[in-house]
Amino acid sequence: MDRTRAHRAAALLVIAATALCGPAPATAGPSRSGVRLSVDRATLPITGQCNGGELRVRLTNRGPAPVYADAVLTAPAALHLPRRLISTWLPAGYTRTVPVAVSAPAGTPTGTYTVSVTSGEHRVAVPVVVSPARPSADLARSAVRVSASSSRTGFPVCGAVDGDADPAHWGHGTGWADGTGRQWPDWYELTWSGPRQPARVTLTTVGSAQFPTARYGLRDWDVQLATAAGWRTVAAVRGNTAVTVTSTFPRQRTGALRIVTHAANGLNDQSRIVELSVS
Amino acid sequence: MLPPHRPAPAVRIGALPRRGLFALGGAALAVALAPVTTRTAMAAAAPRSDPFTLGVASGDPLPDGVVLWTRLAPRPLEPLGGLPFAGYPVQWQIAADPAFRRVVRAGTATARAEYGHSVHVDVRGLRPGHDYYYRFRTGGHLSPTGRTRTAPAVSASPRALRFAVASCQAYTDGYFSAYRHLAAEDLDVVFFLGDYIYENAVTSVGGNRFDPALRLPDAFELPVDTLDLYRMRYALYRSDPDLQAAHAAFPWVLTWDDHEVQDNYAAGVPRFDIPARDFLVQRANAYRAYWENQPLRRPQQPSGAGMRLHRRLRFGDLAEAHVLDTRQYRSDQACGDGLRAGCADRDDPRRSVLGDAQRGWLLDGMNRSGTRWTILAQQMMMAECRYGGDPALLDMDKWDGYAADRRKVLATAARVPGTVVLTGDVHINYAADLRPDFGRPSAPAVAVELVGTSVSSGGNGTDSTPRLDQQRRDSPHLLFANAQRGYVRCTLTRSTLRADYRTLPFVNRPGAPITTRASFVSDRDRPGLSPA
The missing domain is CATH 2.60.120.260 (Galactose-binding domain-like)
Known part of the structure; x- marks a missing residue:
């Protein structure tokens, strides 16, 4: 990652930490830490366009009141994610699980990439391993x-x-x-x-x-x-x-x-x- | 002339803009619905490119005020319109002339990320029954100018009210050419009766628009159930230039139907097999996006999965419009929904399409209004609509599936002269006389119903179909049926309603001309539609 990209990423995290997971202004909000973030997959092996994988992003409201929560996904340009943002209302005690497909366009170099999911003060990094397609008679x-x-x-x-x-x-x-x-x-x-x-x-x-x-x-x-x-x-x-x-x-x-x-x-x-x- | 692009320096809330273009005229009495709070992180710089890609709108006119709306989205097809999680000051002006020489109110609101960078300004202190022009500015960017009109004074006796009825604008089904023509009409207000967006997937070419230049990202193919995706869907729709023209031309009064959330949902019951609690979260996300993206006042702002959308708007002593919500509080559709014959549950008085509270509010309001005309601006066909068979198949999603509520409304209408029901939903133009008992065509009508066709939903359509012909034969109270696209243009005078059914020959490509397919009139004191 070059310095510019690193700087942008750091800036994004600062914004995320200060502005995400804000409570609905119309309601009395809990602390930001009331929302817990988790991602199902610890690592995600994929082999390209038609052999992608899926992350499952979970947002749980552990606070006493409903909130509107956001999760931001960041990934290198080499990976394709159909969405980079999840925003949802979360009643108290409720967990919203959102699947996010991850694939690699044709020509993506093999290697390990990282998808980061950030919500409030929480951040989860998921290594995405892009492997060559398996040889097939087809x-x-x-x-x-x-x-x-x-x-x-x-x-x-x-x-x-x-x-x-x-x-x-x-x-x-x-x-x-x-x-x-x-x-x-x-x-x-x-x-x-x-x-x-x-x-x-x-x-x-x-x-x-x-x-x-x-x-x-x-x-x-x-x-x-x-x-x-x-x-x-x-x-x-x-x-x-x-x-x-x-x-x-x-x-x-x-x-x-x-x-x-x-x-x-x-x-x-x-x-x-x-x-x-x-x- | 537009001001040059100028990156804004550090944010100064309420600071006067350069070049005097936005000099404050009069006291800024407007109530910004999204006031600045300490929670809103403000952006250090204005958007670099034009953020007014979604146009401007006004709505819910009162004698002394109107809601002004816009939403910042320099890249409308991206999450949050391409903006970061930060607020932006947005200056607004409303003037008595299109050149903004006579600015009567002005101020600064904040486009907050928490509200999808939408701006709602509830302007007050305006003169009743007057035209106004409004615009927004942030940084060096100036929005298009919108025109709006306040309602007549409550005590006024207007000679006429001119309005249009529109509904059902599936982006994927065709172009919004109807709005290009609607914007050129001479109207006081537009009633939009639901299905402003559709939750279905949209392909990269915009479905049947087949517009290769569109290049929609694949996010538009995801099932829409979270707030970010609903916001993007509104951004797609509001990026349509014809829709923008119609919003900029007149104040709109909107209500929703099902597709703003999910096809054929009923209160907390989803159509599809997902847990009820998950569906309520989806509904909360949908309602929030709806409020953010429409010119609605703060009392309509949702609280979680609930949103008070039913409300009244008065136009002097000529008419009062009761805007209804037949989705949020209804009992689940009877007999499993769909077309059913001989379904006894549809008559169950414990079942309601309005919910007890809204029904009481409506009937009480109808009885009290005292205006020459009473308008019910709502979604579903109220007239009985047969789909063949004996006993006839009826649609359990319409008022036919909630016969007890219909009887109560029509019994009240029988005592309230000049009741006009406006309807969307079915993508068909109907003109209908409403009777308490549709099986007795000789009994006098107590009200009339104008069912407006879709703007685009259903594609090109046809003038008639064998089913519509059969319905006309089976139902003497249906005086007209047409399955083309368009809208209904209406004029209420002191004693007469006139409805012109405006139709298009096609919507699968832009540029369709419009014609008046049929016109009907009804007398206030002797309701019943007849060809004009």
């Missing part, structure tokens, strides 16, 4: 970047490369859906840190009693590879009605692969991929 699991044209809330890009290809788990964060609805095409992309040589893509779309393939499943898509001349289509699927489809093509070197979707069955509203594997 090239999708070792992508350094997973991205898409858009994503629907609850259906993140990481859901389609999490190793869970069970369509019955659709709706529980284990698949990807685009965020647009009835707008085509959409795309879903894997980028590797260096050249890979894929020859086979297996795509699982939805197919369960609640989400039958005929109504919600993906129908038409292309498999494309990045080349020096741009994206090149190496396989195309049209009129699909199956839950799982494997496309094969001549093995070749590439740094990225994407699925371009053109239509879905039935409602024809969204792209739904439960799992994508590449070998």
Whole structure:
């Protein structure tokens, strides 16, 4: 940490210690020490964008009266946290637990980073260990970047490369859906840190009693590879009605692969991929 | 001309600003709702970039005053608007002219971090029934100018009251073009009837706005249940230029519905499976953010999970508006909520949508007001609304699910000439006659209801649907139904109500034109809507 950053961090802590956890001005407030801070995880191992972890920040009001409490999270720019602040009303004796996801964008150097959580006079530092992704026969699991044209809330890009290809788990964060609805095409992309040589893509779309393939499943898509001349289509699927489809093509070197979707069955509203594997 | 940006030196509360632009005119009698206290750490310097990104607003007009509102947020999509945990002095002015040559009141309030850097100024000492212009300044930054209007004197006999009815503005469902047109209307006040924000996740492109320039951070995809996230949600909504224009044009009188907290909640009962105590904490966070982000007075400021939002506003002897809260005190929805047929519990007199105290306050106020017109500014459709079947399916979340309370209100309305119910919630325009027994269409109406469609919720919409056509056939008291977006523009004169249903052809892109889809009138002494 350079001097400027250290100075900023110190300044933040001073502000936090003097201004956070103030009682609601409309109520008689207890001392700041009435709020206790704890964080569930002592250390947090993660391996990148799609293998992050979760801290659970707990704020407990041990004072006799309700307060509005704040917790500030600070982390190096190398880590991604969707939130850096938690503010909440705390009745006397009440504990609020807030999960905070921690991930590392593609290309984050491996090593140990620190997430600090500060509330009033309390500060908890959690080491976050970023490790290289484990080698896998499934090239999708070792992508350094997973991205898409858009994503629907609850259906993140990481859901389609999490190793869970069970369509019955659709709706529980284990698949990807685009965020647009009835707008085509959409795309879903894997980028590797260096050249890979894929020859086979297996795509699982939805197919369960609640989400039958005929109504919600993906129908038409292309498999494309990045080349020096741009994206090149190496396989195309049209009129699909199956839950799982494997496309094969001549093995070749590439740094990225994407699925371009053109239509879905039935409602024809969204792209739904439960799992994508590449070998 | 705007003053040049000038980093403020050390804070001097109440110091006169440079260049005389904000010279104090008259005694600063305003009551700043967030006075400086020793607990507020003051920032050493003004925000470096424009902190007035969320616009200005005024609300709850009285004959001698109005609430002025703004919130500092130089980076509105960040926690605390990009500001540190420190307070900022904010100077305010209110003038009789838009050039601020005749400043009538001015002062300094504090935008405190504890209140999300919002500013509420309860200005008093104004003249009744007059237009005023107001603005704020902090450091070298000057806010946009807002226009507002005080209510007529209590003893005055105004010839007319002009107002609009708006509700339900899901950011993710479309653009707020309706407000661009509303801002150009000639109105005394705007009634906003709930669902100012939606608690659902917003994608980086703003849902169906598909605005790639928006680039919302993924914090907007988190479930909204803490104060910081509710504050950010208001910041997103209030950053919309059309919404800002409508707030800057007129004073607003607001109430909430469910989405300001959580879809279809009932008092302390959440819709979703979370413990009741956790839900009350969520409600407290939501109520706090609501107060911070609206032009409301201190009596409305929440205490924990409770907030007194129901209140009355009087417009001379012409009208009194009873602003209702049908969420905070209601009994849980009958028969498991949703559309139900033959649900006996909906008639249970022990169940209430207003709660005993608010219902007593309302009925007493209706009986006492003595104005030509009585306005009930509230959320849910009061007229019976059938959804097919025999017996008919009825929505347990509406007044249909709380029939005992409805009977009491309509029995009172039968004795109080000129009762007009204003409604939001359903994203549909309806014009309805209200009868104590909806099964007897030959009985005279005792009041009328104007159900205003959504500003954006539901997307583009259509002029009609098979369901709406069926509802019209099943319910003679429903005189009009339309499922496009827009608002209702109304005029009350001494003896006549006129309602113009203003609709847009689309909201999935900006720039929609507006037309008047239908107009209705009703006579004060013989209630009943007929085409104008």
